[in-house]
Amino acid sequence: MTVGHVIATGLLVLGVAVEIVAVVGVTAMRDVYDRLHYVGLAGFGALLVGASVLVREGFSLIGNKALFAGAFLALFGPVLVHATARSMRTRQLGDWRDGVEQHREDEPS
Amino acid sequence: MNEWELAAIVLMAALVPCVAVCAFASAAAALAALEVASTLATTTLIVLSEGFHRQPFVDLAVVLAVLSVVGSLAFARLMEGDI
Numbered sequence: 001m002t003v004g005h006v007i008a009t010g011l012l013v014l015g016v017a018v019e020i021v022a023v024v025g026v027t028a029m030r031d032v033y034d035r036l037h038y039v040g041l042a043g044f045g046a047l048l049v050g051a052s053v054l055v056r057e058g059f060s061l062i063g064n065k066a067l068f069a070g071a072f073l074a075l076f077g078p079v080l081v082h083a084t085a086r087s088m089r090t091r092q093l094g095d096w097r098d099g100v101e102q103h104r105e106d107e108p109s
Numbered sequence: 110m111n112e113w114e115l116a117a118i119v120l121m122a123a124l125v126p127c128v129a130v131c132a133f134a135s136a137a138a139a140l141a142a143l144e145v146a147s148t149l150a151t152t153t154l155i156v157l158s159e160g161f162h163r164q165p166f167v168d169l170a171v172v173l174a175v176l177s178v179v180g181s182l183a184f185a186r187l188m189e190g191d192i
Contacts, residue, residue: 012112023126027126039141042145061164061167065167069151069171073151079178083182
């Protein structure tokens, strides 16, 4: 068993564990905004798994594509969370800006 | 069975709670669960590709990663209204 093999297995276990935490979070939380916190986390699990494949295979066709898919999900996870939260706020309030000014006035300066 | 196949089984089992949330929770919660489930499916394809040494699986993972983000954004945009 080489050092690269150990690192790849460690990254794989860590990535899968992060995704399991994301699944538990999205299942157990009550509010949709609480659930959305875990969507971005799942993307970072995919990035760790992609890095694991890259360590194992090197910069090959499988390694490059695995890293690209993981990095894409990690990069666009927060974008997806923002777009979904904004959409849900619009769905609930009619306009996502409703209450924002009032919230700013309530903040201590 | 190697560690990659074991990871694929764990990730596929993790899809079950996401499907349950999609089936039984509100539409907004279902969208969040769908987004996590699509990430899980992409990761499963990556892991299967390495486990079986089959490159087409990782091609599927790349396509699924891009299309799942685009699809989820479309769902989020459509759900601003009442559907």
